[in-house]
Amino acid sequence: MANGSLDQHLYPKKVNAILSWESRFLILKSVAAALNYLHCGWEQCILHRDIKPSNVMLDSQMNARLGDFGLARLAKHGPEDETAVMSNVTNVAGTPGYIAPVSNCFQAFTTKTDVYSFGMMALEVACGRPPHVHVEEEESLMKWVWSMHKKGQLLEVIDDSLQMNSKLMTDEVLQLQIQQVTRVLQLGILCTMPDPSVRPRTERLLQALKGDWSVSLPASRTGSSPLPFPLTSSTMYNTSSSDSLLVSDD
Known part of the structure; x- marks a missing residue:
């Protein structure tokens, strides 16, 4: 692919x-x-099992393609195409940092383990930090983002390379990008x-990224009670004092 892989652009030389x-x-x-x-569009479910930036290939127009199916396996569709499980797993496969905890413990791969890997990659794309890098008191990327969310400081985890003068864009574009990055972080969590x-x-993940922003999070990482999020980030995170947030392609 003309522009290589996503990781080469997240960590450029x-x-x-x-x-x-x-x-x-x-x-x-x-x-x-x-x-x-892969999960829903074919007669069988395809579990990729190794979603990460280095397996996302970019063409000359920066269009993304998911590649490297060396670890991919077929599975039967589960209820509502969400719980397809690959049986007869003999070893843990994937890349450390992107493998869901249940895969490490029980060697079970489902559509939800692929979703975990995607979520970790989404956090990495927004924060500009790989998951295995420890930051602030030995916290992993995932735990660090969660702790900042609990403090009401979620936007402070954004990749420093995206911190540009907001005067380069209109208020409408700036607010749209603030909303987008907030939702990506929430979805990653x-x-x-x-x-x-x-x-x-x-399917729900794709809908959210396309504009259906009704995202909810549990009150804690060990619980399952939903915690509704508002439709805009400004009611949760104070962004009015910052003149340096996201930059557009312009």
């Missing part, structure tokens, strides 16, 4: 090679669409919850 938020968001939507097709039943189906 050139300092000025910044992947814009608009591009990141479109890439995530494309991968979510691919994952939804939801997709990486320890309880697989709390993670969204790929």
Whole structure:
């Protein structure tokens, strides 16, 4: 592919090679669409089992394609195409940091383990940090984002390379991008919850990224009671004092 893989753009060797938020968001939507097709669009469910930035390939127009199906396996569809389970698993497969906890413990792979991997990648795309890098008191990326959410400071985890002068865009574009990045972070948290039943189906995940922003999170990472989110980030996170948020492709 002309532009290599997503990880090469998230961690570029050139300092000025910044992947814009608009591009990141479109890439995530494309991968979510691919994952939804794998899980729901064929007579059998396809479990990818290794979703990560280095397996997302980009063409000359920065359109994303999900690649590397070396670990992929077929499974029968479960109820509502959300609980397809691959049986006869003899070993844990995937990449550390992107593997759901249940896969590590019980060697079970379902559509919800793919959703976990996607959620971890979504957090990485928004934060600009790989999941295995420990930050702030030895917290993993996932735990760090969750702790910042609980503090009401979720937008502070955004990739520093996206911190640009908001005067470069209109207020409408700025607010749209703030809303998008907030929802990506919320979806990333939801997709990486320890309880697989709390993670969204790929169809619901794709709907959210396309504009249906009715996202809810449990009150804690160990619970399952929904905690509704408002439709805009401004009622939860104070962004009025910041003049340096997201930059568009322009």
